[in-house]
Amino acid sequence: MRALTWHGKHDVRVETVDDPGIVNPRDAIIKVTSTAICGSDLHLYDHYIPTMQVGDILGHEFMGEVVEIGPKSTLKIGQRVVVPFTIACGSCYHCGKAQFSACENGMPADNQDIAREAYGQPMSGLFGYSHMTGGYSGGQAEYVRVPFSDVGPIVIPEGIEDDKVLFLSDILPTGWMAAENCDIEPGDTVAVWGCGPVGLFAVQSAFLLGAERVIAIDHFPKRLELARRFGAETIDFEESDTYEALMLMTGGIGPDAVIDAVGLEAHGLFVDNVVDQIKASTFLGTDRTHAIRQAIIACRKGGRVSMPAVYGGFVDKFPLGALMEKGLTLRTGQTHVQKYLPALLAAVLEDKIDTTFLISHRLPLEDAAEGYKLFHDQQNEATKVVLKPGLSTAT
Template sequence: MKALCWHGVGDVRVDVVPDPRLLDPRDAIIKVTSTAICGSDLHLYGGLMPSLKSGDILGHEFMGIVVEKGSEVTNLNIGDRVVVPFTIACGDCFFCRKGLTSCCDRSNPNAEMAAKAMGHSPSGLFGYTHMLGGFSGGQAEYVRVPFADVGPFKVPDHLSDEQVLFLSDIFPTGYMAAENADIEPGDTVAVWGCGPVGQFAIRSAWMLGAGRVIAIDYVPERLALAASDGRTEIIDFSEETNGVYEALNRMTGGRGPDRCIDAVGTEAAGHGSVDAVIDKVKQAVKLVSDRPHVVRETFLSCRCCGTISMPGVYGGYLDAVPFGAFVNKGLTLKSGQTHVHRYMPILLDKIERGEIDPTFLITHRGRLDDAPDLYKTFRDKADGCIKVVLTP
């Protein structure tokens, strides 16, 4: 089969690789009908996440048709159309029974490697390093799905792939980010980053009762998309000479936003701010793993006793974070990979009822063979690229 494989920093190729096969009675083989390039994939593309190996198949946002299944997969039939959560969960461990599926303690075969870096291992992830399981990803023609009696989520035929594909990751991630922000009716919510997760976090914040939503970015197309709902306010941080903190203070009468969502993660741009420039230099020479410019801004900008939600991906230790501000302002921080299994039925219902049409996000479409070029387009934010969908 064809699959998109990582071969080094900035080097992804469509290779011919062996077809996946069933390895366990709880496995299924999915023929991929749609897959997407995620902002998190760019962290891999740029070599920022450890334990990738040349030839690893990327991609964790995918859906398709069940073409083969193990003897213990009784909830699916051959021919079922399913969306697959990017987090892999067994369904029966301590965390899965609590609905905390992204922390499943049975699905990562390389849990010891992850525990050395993080203290404990989260769940395995598709297409996202050997530290998180070494599972082949979904930017391919076929995928082996472990724990297929738990993960794949059947979707109705009257909805297109593009309407439901993002249930695999970014829609639940944006929604959980808004939920983790503990939004109360009328709250002012600031969202850093208007990429795909940020866009869903913005719309989810409105769904959960926000009174104001302020979107922060510097890419014109992303800011325009955020503002296209007619009520989201925007900050172009490249035009704020005194910085985002001062802009938010000005917009909130000096109090700061009630809730802050960091939908940027490890590759914050910062646009010339001193700390962001230092971060980039340190990361380039591998003195640090992450660029936490937005973490610092959220800690300083959020109002006292407010909540910060962090769906943005970070990989290691953060440098020069103003933790004194966090403690003395009485802030709350919530983060984590998304418990996708929990949110899929909730968000499918919102799609079916017409509360949201996830296709608003898609700007670029292509075949699997187009993936290397589209990775570059997405990374460079060229041609107005916000979200890429591929059809193998």
Template sequence: MRALTWQGKHDVRVETVPDPEIVNPRDAIIEVTSTAICGSDLHLYDGVIPGLMSGDILGHEFMGRVVETGPKSTLQKGQRVVVPFTISCGKCFHCMKQQYSACDNSNPVEKQDLSEPLYGHAMSGLFGYSHLTGGYPGGQAEYVRVPFSDVGPIVIPDGMDDDEVLFLSDILPTGWMAAENADIEEGDTVAVWGCGPVGLFAVQSALVMGAARVIAIDHHPHRLELARKLGAKVIDYTQTKMLEALMEMSGGFGPDAVIDAVGMESHGFAPDAVSDQVKQAVGMGADSAHALREALLAVRKGGRVSMPGVYGGFVDKFPLGALMEKGLQVRTGQTHVQKYTKDLLKRIQDGELDTTFMISHRLPLEEAARGYENFRYNQNEWTKVVLKPGTSLS
């Protein structure tokens, strides 16, 4: 089959690789009909996530058609399914608490030593996201083996297009959980750093959850316009003094809740951001956290901090004093996708949530490298890229 493989920093290639096979009784094989490039894929593309090996298949946002099942799979051949990026057994301590992204059984034992020294515990399995998370082949391919297929995939009703439901695999539940982690109350002011796909879905979710005002922060004009169309007030951080603007827009109080949808590759021209980027480039520091620092300083006393943005290592100059002295609550983590998919599917069917506005480009899988390059360097125009295996779409 054809699949997108990682070969090194800024080097991804579509190659012919072996077809996946059923390994365990709960497995299924999916023929991929749509797969997307995620913002967190760019961390792999930029080489800031450890644990990748040459030839690894990327991609964790995908859906498709069931073509083969193991004897203990609950799926049936021919069903259309969306597959969560989190690989979860459904039976361990964490899965039973609906903490699916903390599954104890999905990261193979021989891989757990890679992440346990970094984080104190082994990470769960994720599709296409380095050997820290199990080394599972990803979904930017013609076919994918799906472990624990009786737990993860959600069957899609007839009549719904891929574009409507593809993002149930990751970014829609991630944006929703980000807003949920912000513990939004009626009348709240919520500030969201980053108007990429997760940030935009966090904006949409916060408004659905009852926020009176959502302030979206970015510097790409088109992304800010998408946020404005969703109903957000917007700030171009290159054109204003952020903390002053947020205080003014919140009546001198500060936002009730803040959402960092940027993560480890925060950019900007503030001294801390420039310092982070230099250290990241030369390998002295893993994460650039300017957006997170700014969010912690901006949020009101007693406020809530939600962090859906991906961080992988260490952060310098962390304002721990502000966190403690202001009495802030922080919630973060990889998304417990399976917890949200049924509810979000219904909200899509009922017209309460829209996902298709996000898609800017559709490309055949063979042009995935072009999609990555543009999604990385032309983020204003390339808001979301969907890849279509087995097509000549242009």
């Protein structure tokens, strides 16, 4: 089959690789019909996430048709499914608490020591996202093996186009969980750092969960305009001091809750961010954490901090004092996708949540390397790139 493989920083290639097969009784093989490039895939593209190996198949946002099943799969051949990016067994201690991204069995035993050394304990496995998260082949391919297929995938009704439901695989539930972690109360103001895909879904979700005001922060005009489409007020951080603007907009109190949807590759010519970039380039640091620092400083006393954004390692100059002295609550983590799928699928089918607005480019799988470069270099124009295996011409 054809699949997108990783070969180093800014080097991804579509190559012919072995077809996947059934390994465990609960497996299924999916013929991929749509797969998207995620903002967190760019962390792999920039080689910020460790334990990638040459030839690894990328991609964790995908859906498709069931073409083969193991004897214990509950899926049926021919069904169309969206697959969560988190790989969870459904029956361990954490899955019993609906904490699917903390599954005890989603990570292969051979990979658990890598994550244990880095984080103290292994998390669930993730598709196409380094050997620290299981080394699983991803979905930017013609076919993919899906472990625990009786737990993860959700069946899509006939007649529903891929574009409407594809983002159930990751960014929609991630944006929803980000807003849910804010514990939004009536009358709340929520500030969202980053108007990429997760940030824009967090904006929608915050309103649906009862926020009175949402303030979106970015510097790409198109993304800020998309946030305004859903009723958000906006701050362009290149034109205004974000902290001062937030204080002015909230009467000097600060937002009730803040969401960091930026992550470890924060942009902007800020002193702390420049220092982070220097440390990363000289191997004295890993993550650029300007967004979460700023969110904590801006949040009101007694407020809530939600961090869906991806971070990979150790950081310094973290405002721990502000977090403690202001009495803030910080909630984070990979998304418990399986927990949210049924309700979010219903919301999408009832048109309560808009999903297709985000797609700016649809490309054949063969043009995946071009898609990565486009999404990386042209973030104002490329809000979301969807790859279509079998598509012969770009649209």
